[in-house]
Amino acid sequence: MASYPATTPHVQGSEASSRAFWMVATMLLGFTVAIVAFFALMMWADARESRDTPSSQSSAVESAAATGHDHATDHNTALPLNSFAGVVPENATELAEAHKANDATLPAVPAGDLVKVQMTLKDMTVEVAPGVKYNTWAFDGHGAPGPVVHVREGQTVEMTLTNGGTIPHSIDFHAARIAPNVAFKDVTPGDSFTFRFKATDPGVFMYHCGTKPVLAHIANGMYGAIVVDPAKSLPAVDHEYVLVASEWYLNGDGISEPASLDMAKARAMMPDWTTFNGYANQYVTHPLTAKPGETTRFYVVAAGPTLDTNFHVVGSLLDRAWVNGDMTSPPQTGVQTVLVPAGGGAVFDVKIDQEGLYPFVSHAFAHVDLGQVGLLKVGNPKGTMSH
Numbered sequence: 001m002a003s004y005p006a007t008t009p010h011v012q013g014s015e016a017s018s019r020a021f022w023m024v025a026t027m028l029l030g031f032t033v034a035i036v037a038f039f040a041l042m043m044w045a046d047a048r049e050s051r052d053t054p055s056s057q058s059s060a061v062e063s064a065a066a067t068g069h070d071h072a073t074d075h076n077t078a079l080p081l082n083s084f085a086g087v088v089p090e091n092a093t094e095l096a097e098a099h100k101a102n103d104a105t106l107p108a109v110p111a112g113d114l115v116k117v118q119m120t121l122k123d124m125t126v127e128v129a130p131g132v133k134y135n136t137w138a139f140d141g142h143g144a145p146g147p148v149v150h151v152r153e154g155q156t157v158e159m160t161l162t163n164g165g166t167i168p169h170s171i172d173f174h175a176a177r178i179a180p181n182v183a184f185k186d187v188t189p190g191d192s193f194t195f196r197f198k199a200t201d202p203g204v205f206m207y208h209c210g211t212k213p214v215l216a217h218i219a220n221g222m223y224g225a226i227v228v229d230p231a232k233s234l235p236a237v238d239h240e241y242v243l244v245a246s247e248w249y250l251n252g253d254g255i256s257e258p259a260s261l262d263m264a265k266a267r268a269m270m271p272d273w274t275t276f277n278g279y280a281n282q283y284v285t286h287p288l289t290a291k292p293g294e295t296t297r298f299y300v301v302a303a304g305p306t307l308d309t310n311f312h313v314v315g316s317l318l319d320r321a322w323v324n325g326d327m328t329s330p331p332q333t334g335v336q337t338v339l340v341p342a343g344g345g346a347v348f349d350v351k352i353d354q355e356g357l358y359p360f361v362s363h364a365f366a367h368v369d370l371g372q373v374g375l376l377k378v379g380n381p382k383g384t385m386s387h
């Protein structure tokens with residue numbers, strides 16, 4: 001008996017919880033059906049809205065216009081990017097011939113222990129390809145790249161930067177060991193700033209504006225090369241040329257009016273033009289020269305802002321290659337193509353015995369297609385080069 005009362009409530013309790021279970025299950029099923037129906041309704045409404053709106057992009061633009069906030073440029077790398085690669089005016093050949101090529105010849109080292117360098121930054125329109133104009137932030141009297149600075153190991157460089165532009169700029173020398181917050185500080189428009197550094201490391205180095213966003217300042221032409229000769233001279237050569245490789249990102253074709261920077265294309269690394277010394281193919285039209293049997297030295301800096309340069313001379317090998325501009329180690333010899341990283345430099349000696357036209361290129365061939373190619377004319381060959 002004692003167990004009966006004990007079991008009866010148990011049986012009763014079991015029946016009660018079973019009823020409760022079914023009530024809860026029914027309620028949950030009801031909720032689930034309601035939630036599914038709600039989401040189905042939302043999806044139907046979305047589908048209807050997108051059918052009635054031409055594109056979600058124009059919707060974003062309209063919403064940006066309505067709110068005054070530019071949502072469209074917040075994530076604009078997803079937008080279509082228009083290429084102006086290779087777009088030149090009809091008379092491009094004549095314009096290329098009339099263009100005075102940037103003098104690639106390495107200037108002499110100034111005498112004395114102190115080398116004073118003065119640069120004035122200036123907003124100016126330059127041509128980056130025949131008939132293709134671009135609004136740079138560049139160097140007065142030079143455009144882009146800026147002047148080649150040539151010193152010897154142990155000399156002190158006194159750099160005076162004058163900002164003749166309209167926004168703050170600065171100058172960062174990769175050859176300098178110096179506190180950047182002091183030396184590479186922003187200089188406001190109209191001001192000048194002077195700092196000194198001792199050239200302790202031989203090589204070929206980039207200099208550039210380091211003001212934020214650096215991508216925009218370099219893309220707009222604020223870069224150049226400094227060559228620091230080693231105290232113990234490199235082997236003597238017959239010709240020394242400086243090539244600063246860079247790429248350009250245009251927001252228009254630059255023909256009827258100058259183009260400016262397309263920051264979305266710069267971020268997406270989609271250049272319209274790639275150049276040696278700031279102008280597409282200029283040394284194809286106006287080749288660098290040497291005589292058969294002579295040795296030519298190329299100082300190459302890849303200014304970027306982002307892309308590397310894969311230096312190669314068609315029809316030859318790089319007889320001596322100071323990779324990364326490292327002159328404390330012996331050069332590599334007899335190599336075909338050497339990577340010059342964005343923000344880096346390297347030195348190459350090429351001895352060519354046979355008369356001919358020898359293209360020097362970035363062997364990442366999209367760069368050749370966009371203009372990063374020139375010719376070393378050895379002797380007086382006949383005919384032209386297809387590269």
Ligand SMILES: [Cu+2]
Nearest residue numbers: 169209211217
């Ligand atoms: Cu700048």
